[in-house]
Amino acid sequence: MERIYLDHAATTPVRPEVLEAMIPAYKNTFGNASSVYSWGREARKAIDDARAITADILGAEFNEIIFTGSGSEADNLAIKGAAWKQQHKGKHIITSAIEHHAVLDTVKWLEANGFDATYVPVDEDGLVSAAAVEEAIREDTILITIMHGNNEMGTIQPVEDIAVLAKDRGILFHTDAVQTVGSLPIHVKDMGVDMLSLAAHKFYGPKGVGALYVRKGVRLDPLIHGGAQERNRRAGTEDIPSIVGLTKALELADSERREVKPRLIAMRDRLIQGLEQIPDTKVNGHRDKRLPNNVNVCFRYIEGESLLLNLDMMGIAASSGSACTSGSLDPSHVLLAMGLSHEVAHGSLRLTLGRSSTEADVDYVLKHVPPIVKRLRDMSPLYQA
Amino acid sequence: MYTDKVMDHFQNPRNVGEIANADGVGEEGNVRCGDIMKLWIKVEDGRIMDAKFKTFGCGAAIATSSMITEMVIGKTLEEAQEISNQAVAEALDGLPPVKMHCSNLAADALQKALDDYKAKQSA
Ligand SMILES: Cc1ncc(COP(=O)(O)O)c(C=O)c1O
């Protein structure tokens, strides 16, 4: 049977070119980058080269990039590191209701440890307004953390506007750009952010490696104490193959974006328009301010897990914000924050396109989803045909 | 994560639909995740002759709904009364621990349908 992977927001496969670049790092560059002899110097050079390229692509300076063990770690380091360092100044943090749990749960943990937080709401398109962020600012606000592109419904937030607000008031601004680095052009200086998180596995790099951009002058307490790696901000012998892989993946994404992005947008819009033809279907997220690969819809009267199982039988891999698919049995906090009822959020479907996606995949999905929705609706006590 | 039996009942659910002039109807909502099942039964001489269901829920909810209709058809009211959610889960060769609550939906809807039948008889 044909298999179609449409869950690229969850993770992506490592590209062959990336793997190719990582192999010599495993085979030859095995030295500890902190050592003085030639093996150590070679390892140091591999990391330095990678850092220079990564910094350059993001519009950052060499010393402004910290490699981490994941996107989650980058978020944790930014938020806990900044909060801890600045607690003498104030204890208030501003974030949004639709953040990834790597941000949300980190802020909640800080709340449980003496900090204060405001969760800015979103509108029905999932947009955070800069005005709402401005209103939430207090005397003792020390950090604002608002994501760039939302992983569930794809809405892209006005981070540039929020960055201006934060800068005017001398408040640090972090953005979780895990879903946008690779897919959108990112220039940290133009964006005006103080910190930005990314993860390689979202753009065809290896899992278990990410990075945090930290503007020069911003001071963080480290999460991981020990050696002096990453300029004392993240102890631990560097994972050179992963760092090389992240960098190679970022270079490829950056050089191919001009070709890939419009292709994804065209397929995305065709999927959205096609699925919208199904009666009682709601499109979630902003139509234009949207990740190029994200499709998110709710089919009323049906539940997401049974939809995913049916799609899997047709070889289609997708995801849902249904309560039944979450370990906690709560529907997606993102869809609820956008004002969807529990029942409607229950029938959500997320399809996220990627490099391997084709127009034929779009046809296949548009052919198979409507009968599955109909079959489940015919089985639903909530549905009157 | 689901057994072959669960997948079989999920893919080919038995007895989907409604019964016009049913003798008992039970509707149950799952407080944990918000899912809903509705069950219709037809009773003759103290025995369940037919059962049909409609379910808004996950794979386990649909499979347990389907299984319970198979289990009750042909049973006396007293026998049907004894069917527990564990019995339905066992008949499907088990459910993942996080999905055990889904079987309550079917067991509770059945109890409600039986109660509805009794209430109608005594009315
Ligand atoms: C927006 C966002 N932030 C953070 C993460 C966490 O990244 P990682 O899985 O690398 O820890 C993800 C992906 O899972 C994400 O989509």
Ligand code: FES
């Ligand atoms: S009925 Fe919702 S998780 Fe099974």
